[in-house]
Amino acid sequence: MTPSANPAPSPVAPDATAPGDVHVVRVVQFSDTHFRAAPGARSFTAHEPEDGLAAVLADAARAVEEAAAVVVTGDLADLGEPAAYERLGEALDPLPAPVYCLPGNHDRQDPLQACLPRPNVHLEPAVRIENWLLLLLDTNADGRESTADGGHRDREDRVHAASQPNLTPVEAARARAILTAARAEHVFLWLHQPPLPETAPAAQGDSELALLVRDFPAIRAIGAGHLHGDLSGTFEGRPVYVCPSSFMSIDTELRRLDGPGYRTYLLHPDGRVETEVRTVPGPLTDAMRATPLPAFLADLLSGRATPEELAALDDAQFEARYGEPRPMARARSGRTGRTGGEAAGGTRKSTCRRRSGRCMVIAMIELRTLTSDDWPLFRELRLAALAEAPYAFGSRLADWQGEGDREERWRSRLEIPGALDLVALVDGEPAAMATGVPADGHAELISMWVGPKARGRGAGARLIGEIERWAVERGFPVLRLAVMPHNPHAIALYERCGFTDTGEPGDLLPDGVSRELVLAKPLPAAAPSL
Known part of the structure; x- marks a missing residue:
């Protein structure tokens, strides 16, 4: 893959790029995936959200290979269930380009932050x-409420309350x-x-x-989702x-349902933006176009109803007016008998733990390559x-102090041939580190440490990725x-990132009895250069 086709993301730092050294940046956008904890809770589609995403990923495979980044613009889960984010993370993690996600009004902050991130998500x-x-902005302020400790939490009516973009202070x-x-x-x-005047009047004027x-x-351009269509x-x-949505879209001009879609972008060095929308051809799209438009969508597209009017109806009023359940109510009723992350026909529950109700401001994590x-x-x-x-390393602090604390020794450590030495900066402060070194027929991850201020904020997974x-x-x-073996938090991180115990005996520890655990993760073949 040539550098011009896929320039690598880098830490956010003041721009020092020399003119003539920059290339076109290719980005692929997916949106409104609407994953659920388990299959079977459809609304007015004959296919599952994961079917739509699979069709989009297959159709966009070449574009994703050439992209510097994939951006997924919200409504990642339909009901905010922890297991839905687990399933989506598993679907997105194998992509050859790094994936960056932001929340929508259907999402729930705590399970999203706890269960979605992966080494590549x-x-x-x-x-x-x-x-x-x-x-990437979180524009769901109207779906959050303040808490006594100064944070924020999701409102019960977040889906309807956050129908327009707004920012918390x-x-x-x-x-x-x-x-x-x-x-x-x-x-x-x-x-x-999207902050369009027709759909987001509250965002106009002097909004945040x-x-x-x-x-x-x-700021040259804005990319959004939410409306499930090709609009600008x-x-x-x-x-x-x-x-458009990767699940199902709406053709507003023809006033009909449409199939899964996505956008591609070319961001030029001079600030110009080129973009193209693609609807995935095939049976999913054919079936959606043959499906009668739900009455409430016909009212919205014709102007006979506004989103605010429909949001004001409770589920019983909605069904009385349109003769069919509200789509969200139908999804909820389709889950009767299952709770949390239980899969249909099974009893597996999500292993993700919900974090506190307080809004956790997402940390700014930058990676820096060291020389x-x-x-x-x-x-x-x-x-x-x-x-x-000290329990996590074979080296001792005393080994690197006193006579061992010499500039030439530190420089030598950073001059291992072919190695990659990384530091993670969290909110601008060095807080974590890791090194990759070539070995005999494989690569090794060494010197991994996530400091206290960076724990639970995604820095470890980002370094590993x-x-x-x-x-x-390579x-x-x-x-x-x-x-x-006595470092359960590190073992849990590595297992979440796909490493498994090889069963091989590691180095003998100072107690003369126990040994290090040796973990490994198979890697995919590198994409061919284009």
Whole structure:
């Protein structure tokens, strides 16, 4: 794959890209996947949400291979169930491009953050690619409510309350801080609900979102979902592009249901944006186009009803008016007899644990590749790791202090031939580290440490994912690591990232009895260069 086809994402830092050195950035957008905890809870479609996503992924396979990033713009789950995010994460993780997701009004914050992230599926709010910054916003402020401890939690009516885009003060401040610090030449804004005047009148004028776009002229365009169709317009003078749903879409011009779709983008070095929508041909689309348009959608498309009017109807009023259950009510009734993450016909429950009701502001995680000139930063983190978690390493803190604490030794550690040394910065502060080294017929993950301030925020999975991509690009068939048997948190992280115990005896530990565990993960073959 050539660099111009797929430039690599990099940490968000002030733009220092020289003119002429930048390339076109290719992005693929999926939206409104509407996954559920288990199959069988359809609304007015004959296919499952995962069937639609599978069709989209097959049709977009070449575009995804060439993309620098895939962005999924909300309504990831239909009912916010933990197992739905697990299923979606498993479907997206194998993609050859990194996947960045943001929440929609159907999503639930705690299970989303706890269950969706994977080594290749991220919730980071910003990523720099070439001279572009992709900034992902949570525009569901109207579906959240403040808590006594100063945080936020989802409202019970989040689906209807957050039908238009809005930013909490915390989200607006974070976006401004990112834009100010990044100083990117061009910015592409991603959100769920499109700020079109016809569908989001509350977003016009001096809303938080409008002020943000107005204050940062580097914002070139906005990509959104929510409306399940191929739509476009403008907001504060910027083009707004709406992506069809990977589940089912609506052809607003022909006033009919449509099949799964997606968008592709070319982001040019001079700030121009080219985009194209594709509806996946085949039996799913044929079946959807042959399906009568539900009466409530016909009312919406004809202007006989507004989204606010329909939201004001309770389920009984909706059914009395249209002679059929509200789609969300139908989905809920289809789950009778199952709870949480139980699969149809089984009893498996989601292993994800819901986090507290307080809104957890997603951490800004940046990865930095180190050279030998970065030895002071590596030294700082390595000594912190050996002091904070001596049980996790074969090396001792004393080995790297006193006579062992020499510049040439630290530089030598960062000059292992062919190695990749990474540091993760959380909200701008070094907080985690990992190294990938080539070995005999495989790659090894060593020196992994996630500091206390970075734990539970996705830094570990992000580091592992980057080491995996490095290993795949170099043709290694497997990534291996050794972990202390009495380090359950690290073992759990590695298992979530797909590593399994090889059963091989590891190095003997100082107690003379126990040994390190040797874990491994098979890696896919590298994509051929195009």
